């Protein structure tokens with residue numbers, strides 16, 4: 001889809017400039033969408049996504065920016081009765097995840113029926129997919145860092161977007177974030193910390209949560225970081241009730 | 247910032263034509279209009295024009311005004327727009343009491359029920375709250391800080407509205423969304439609790455209004471959209487109660503041969519004082535459509551089309567005071583093209599804007615308009631607006647509405663071009 005612009009080449013060396021590869025590797029979430037968007041959650045036909053379920057069960061886990069889908073695949077067998085969906089902006093990546101799930105369903109009859117993927121811009125269309133308090137877990141694993149200050153508004157965790165995540169999360173639901181970029185880790189943590197509808201999980205809660213170890217081991221990005229022995233910065237928060245003062 | 251400016255640059259060119267706006271204060275004492283950067287106010291009680299002054303030394307609007315609004319108690323008036331200035335006026339003196347500079351151009355304004363917080367939305371979908379209690383009254387400074395309240399991710403907010411009980415702030419955008427947010431006790435900490443989303447429109451949402459009556463003092467929400475419908479909502483749950491397809495109303499879509507297939511956008515809504523009627527302005531419709539609104543049966547139905555005898559008048563904005571069964575409309579637009587008709591506007595009034603009386607809603611002749619000739623002179627910019635100017639204004643309004651409302655679809659080629667352009671910019675940095 002992306003057309004080469006020769007300005008992405010380094011003027012001196014004539015070699016591709018790395019940062020433009022980075023820019024092209026990730027879609028710009030600000031640009032207008034060119035994929036179908038459901039008008040409202042009731043319009044999403046889940047029977048297509050989960051043909052072996054009754055069509056009434058609602059999705060409870062969402063993996064935002066799911067990439068190649070490693071997390072979904074791991075969670076599928078861990079929570080076989082829970083429906084989960086990955087949201088991914090890149091067309092090709094979404095197609096890959098679809099194929100991957102289909103393959104797993106074929107080779108493992110009866111399994112992986114509870115995971116699926118949609119191509120969408122999660123920063124704009126979360127309310128089009130989920131009702132209020134529908135989700136019990138949301139994952140944001142190794143999101144694009146958008147280093148420059150002026151691009152911070154492209155970050156998938158921000159004070160304003162947290163309002164929407166709080167809306168789709170049930171009270172008690174958990175938001176999992178992790179990154180290998182320290183600055184982004186601090187940013188995500190401070191956004192969550194400053195939000196009145198989220199509260200950090202305690203050490204004990206984190207320890208007893210079997211999902212936590214998947215954050216670093218299940219996804220492609222997580223594995224890459226682990227291979228390179230990189231540090232990771234998680235921030236895991238619970239959706240809490242609005243206080244009466246507020 | 248380059249990238250942002252590039253994006254804005256496009257908008258400047260395409261959105262240069264701004265529709266004229268009209269607003270009434272709740273007691274029906276003042277009619278206020280904006281045409282381009284010009285603000286004009288008429289005092290109906292005293293029968294004379296009002297001059298607006300800024301003793302704080304702030305400047306008047308330099309670019310198109312995009313939103314004007316009286317507070318619910320009538321004490322404040324706010325104007326804001328493309329020059330990024332948000333000006334707060336006291337309606338007692340018509341002095342500007344504060345001018346705040348927004349980071350981006352402003353697309354909508356609203357004032358909370360208590361009349362304390364002025365809220366405005368900028369072109370990037372961020373809504374800010376401004377505490378008028380921190381104005382010192384003598385020298386309003388330009389750097390009064392407004393705090394971000396909420397945001398629609400990179401979408402233009404087209405309308406902001408408070409629920410009648412003041413507990414919720416509603417924001418509508420170009421991505422078909424209406425968000426209902428709890429308006430907190432201390433809005434300066436942000437409004438984080440979303441009550442609901444009203445989803446159902448299939449095009450941009452252009453306008454919001456509340457319809458209330460004695461049985462339903464909390465009212466229901468009505469919204470108008472580019473999908474040519476007006477919808478009725480239970481805004482606390484986000485459920486859609488009724489949809490009225492105003493575009494399919496015979497005669498509307500066909501009124502203009504060329505645009506026949508395009509369903510005309512709803513551009514403004516105005517409920518009447520007892521909640522029985524909603525006036526609807528529709529792109530390309532000369533006149534207005536009246537919907538009757540039955541809150542008990544949760545129904546909207548087309549009551550009638552009020553057409554304007556003898557001239558083309560496509561209202562760019564509607565207004566009414568809740569104390570009077572009278573609908574005000576304005577047709578006009580600012581234009582970047584320098585022409586004599588640029589600042590001219592046409593003001594018309596519909597009397598019997600009421601669902602209970604047996605009398606018909608009718609367009610009032612200029613000779614019978616409240617405020618008479620002085621009002622026309624003041625608000626229109628001229629006593630009589632010539633036929634040529636009227637049709638020029640009608641054209642400008644059409645362009646303005648089209649440009650304002652229709653979502654741009656870039657061809658793939660053009661998008662790639664823009665991307666290259668942006669990278670160019672980055673390299674220079």
Ligand SMILES: C[S@@+](CC[C@H](N)C(=O)[O-])C[C@H]1O[C@@H](n2cnc3c(N)ncnc32)[C@H](O)[C@@H]1O
Pocket residue numbers: 026027029064065066067068070087088089090093120121122123124140141142143144156219220221222
């Ligand atoms: C660095 S990858 C991480 C993928 C995966 N979570 C992992 O850990 O391997 C970030 C992913 O988020 C996707 N993404 C970025 N912005 C998005 C958005 N607004 N909506 C949906 N997906 C988005 C990108 O396309 C990319 O695949």
